[in-house]
Structure formats: structure tokens, C-alpha cells
Amino acid sequence: MNSVSEAFVVRPSGSDMLTEQILDMIERDGLAPGDRLPTVQALAGRFAVATPTMREALRRLQAVGVVEMRHGSGVYVRHAGRRVVLPNPYPGRLKIETIFDLLDARLLIEPHLAGLAAHADEAAIAELAKLIDDAGQLLEGREDARLSAVNLGFHRGVARCGGNSVLAQVIDTLLDLYGPEQMEILRLYADRVHDHEEHAAILEAIQAHDPALASERMQRHLEGVRTVIAARAAPPER
Numbered sequence: 001m002n003s004v005s006e007a008f009v010v011r012p013s014g015s016d017m018l019t020e021q022i023l024d025m026i027e028r029d030g031l032a033p034g035d036r037l038p039t040v041q042a043l044a045g046r047f048a049v050a051t052p053t054m055r056e057a058l059r060r061l062q063a064v065g066v067v068e069m070r071h072g073s074g075v076y077v078r079h080a081g082r083r084v085v086l087p088n089p090y091p092g093r094l095k096i097e098t099i100f101d102l103l104d105a106r107l108l109i110e111p112h113l114a115g116l117a118a119h120a121d122e123a124a125i126a127e128l129a130k131l132i133d134d135a136g137q138l139l140e141g142r143e144d145a146r147l148s149a150v151n152l153g154f155h156r157g158v159a160r161c162g163g164n165s166v167l168a169q170v171i172d173t174l175l176d177l178y179g180p181e182q183m184e185i186l187r188l189y190a191d192r193v194h195d196h197e198e199h200a201a202i203l204e205a206i207q208a209h210d211p212a213l214a215s216e217r218m219q220r221h222l223e224g225v226r227t228v229i230a231a232r233a234a235p236p237e238r
Contacts, residue, residue: 018047018049018053018054018057019057019060019061021047022043022047022057022058022061023061023066025046026066026077031077032077033077033078033079034076034077035076035077036074036075036076036077037067037074037075037076037077039074039075040054040055040058040075043058058075062078065078065079065173065176066078066079079172099229100226100229100230102174103222103225103226103229104226105174106155106171106174106222107219107222107223107226109159109167109170109171110155110158110159110171110218110222111215111216111218111219111222112162112167112215113158113159113161113162113164113167113168113171113218114158114162114202114205114206114211114214114215114217114218115162115211115212115214115215116161116162116163116164116211117158117159117161117162117163117206117214118205118206118208118209118210118211118213118214119163119209119211120161120162120163120206124157124160124161125161125203125206125207127157128154128157128158128161128203128206129203129207131150131153131154131157132154132196132199132200132203134150135147135150135151135154135196135199136196136200138150139192139193139196147192151195151196151199152175154199154203155171155175156168156171156172156175158202158206158218159171159172161206191228195225198217198220198221198224199221201217201221202214202217202218202221205217
């Protein structure tokens, strides 16, 4: 009789095996988000498959957020490493109630991860500090999209520093799914300087390796964002 583990072995299809090989290549070659992959033709030759077969495998990886296929430019890594939690690539526009649900979900997870991040190593914390510096340089400009990306990058970085890969992927997925809504949050929140100061305060607590303070400051930051959005999204009184 087969063992339980043998009974649950599922033989991968050819397309699944090719997808695994591409993921292995990304990991083995140390490719990071933003790095460009070889051309579709070069990849097809490397893995000895037809070009349409390779293109279909890359589309599968694009659908789950691992790569991005840019017309006329090439294929780029979007998220390095293997993901357990995957985003829906077609969520559609969200209602304001769903934005509140998003913030409530983040409130349940991010303060905990901020506390865990206080135990991260100095190299990881230095990367968070670089993001805060980058955001500071964008405060006076009009590049809202870049500032939003850096600010969300800080939240992603804190989540990664927490050391729980599944929870970090949950936060990463939430932020991925609702990019346009995050821009709307930035517009509604408006006070970019105050937002930056709160991010810097979270970083200071993490740098001090104070988990309770880091968690408290993240909690207060997200609650503040939610309160401001609730006030500004409320219908005007008659």
C-alpha cells in the first residue's frame, strides 16, 4: 500500500514543470524585482520549448504577479521568490466600503509585523531607512505616483522585516491589488508631511529594537489614515 505522502503526490503537467523551471531560474540567477529576463525567444531556446509555449508560461507567471510583460520592452521580474498568497489580477474598482475593509485588514496584521520587524537585522532596517530618505526627497514635488510607491514600499519592507513570509505576502497582495485605491487614499489623506513623519517614527522604533513601540506607532498611523478617510468620504451635511 502506498504511504499517505505517496497517495497525495500529483504529477505536474508540462506547463507546470516549465513554470517551475522559470521560477527556479529566477531564484538561481538571483533576479530581483525590476530585473529584466532574457527575451522570450532566448528563454524558449534555453528550456527547449516552442516560443508560444514559453509565452504562455510567462503569461501564467504574470497573472500571479511574478513577472510583468511589457509590450516592446521585455519581461521583468515583479516579485522574486515563490508566493503562497496570490493576488487577483482583475479586482476591478473598489467601493469606499471595500477600502475601509482593506484598512481594517491591514490594521489586524501590520502592527504585529511592525513589532516583529524590531527584531530584524541591521541590513534589513537600513533598507527601510533608505525608503524613508527617498520619500523625504519626494515630499516637495508633484510626483504623487512615485511618492505613493515609495510609501507603500516602506509598508512592504516592514512586513518583510517581520519575518513571517505568509503575512508579508498577505500585505504585499493587498497593496498590489488596490494600487489605484492607494492613490486615492494618498489624495484623501493629503497631509503627506504628517504621513512621512509617522513613517519615520515607526522606523525609529524599529531601529531602537522596541517591538511594543513599533507596533503601537503602526497601529496609530493606520488608525489615523482610516479616520481621515472616513471624515473626508462622508457625505456633506445638508
